[in-house]
Amino acid sequence: MLSVVVLISGSGSNLRSLLDAQSSGGYQIVAVGADNEASGLAHAREFDVETFVVSPGDFGSRDDWAEALLCEVQARQADLVVLAGFMRILPAAFVRALTPHLINMHPSLLPAFPGAHAVRDALAAGVDVTGATVHIVDEGVDTGPIIRQVEVAVEPGDTEATLHERIKQVERELIVATVTNLAQQSVSLEEIAR
Numbered sequence: 033m034l035s036v037v038v039l040i041s042g043s044g045s046n047l048r049s050l051l052d053a054q055s056s057g058g059y060q061i062v063a064v065g066a067d068n069e070a071s072g073l074a075h076a077r078e079f080d081v082e083t084f085v086v087s088p089g090d091f092g093s094r095d096d097w098a099e100a101l102l103c104e105v106q107a108r109q110a111d112l113v114v115l116a117g118f119m120r121i122l123p124a125a126f127v128r129a130l131t132p133h134l135i136n137m138h139p140s141l142l143p144a145f146p147g148a149h150a151v152r153d154a155l156a157a158g159v160d161v162t163g164a165t166v167h168i169v170d171e172g173v174d175t176g177p178i179i180r181q182v183e184v185a186v187e188p189g190d191t192e193a194t195l196h197e198r199i200k201q202v203e204r205e206l207i208v209a210t211v212t213n214l215a216q217q218s219v220s221l222e223e224i225a226r
């Protein structure tokens with residue numbers, strides 16, 4: 033059984049989908065961590081999954097914070113760490129300790145529109161098609177090897193909120209399918225990272 037730690041910062045709708053699909057997907061979420069008292073932690077508690085919060089404000093430096101977060105993650109000895117709406121950039125030492133078993137969801141067709149405002153940036157650029165990407169985290173920002181992508185059409189009158197909601201619907205299926213494939217060993221992160 034693939035064991036998974038999920039890290040979130042917000043409402044955790046991707047986390048929720050992962051929790052709902054655990055038994056059919058053949059994986060187990062062993063802990064959920066956050067960088068703040070994120071509302072999405074409630075989903076984990078509902079499923080009796082252990083939670084932890086490591087806030088940057090409690091540490092003197094970003095490196096100290098990331099080291100404490102890494103300790104919490106590594107204590108769970110999980111096979112995979114999923115960033116599901118985790119909105120902080122992780123330092124190289126954290127990434128190096130976990131890659132390629134560290135994956136991220138991003139609401140665009142990377143390499144287009146990396147960063148924290150992917151949906152807004154896609155709208156501002158006037159593209160007809162954007163989407164969702166799941167990728168291995170490397171030391172850059174949203175630059176790691178791509179595992180899978182799904183397109184989402186931009187519709188006339190879309191706002192950042194309406195477009196992001198449609199992308200999130202796609203993301204939820206994408207992250208569940210990806211973690212399920214990893215559990216079934218039909219996808220190898222080592223091979224994708226090579």
Ligand code: GRF
Nearest residue numbers: 043044045046117137138139
């Ligand atoms: C998702 O769009 C994810 O790609 C981005 O943040 C959003 C998180 O949504 N990084 P949720 O917290 O899973 O609802």
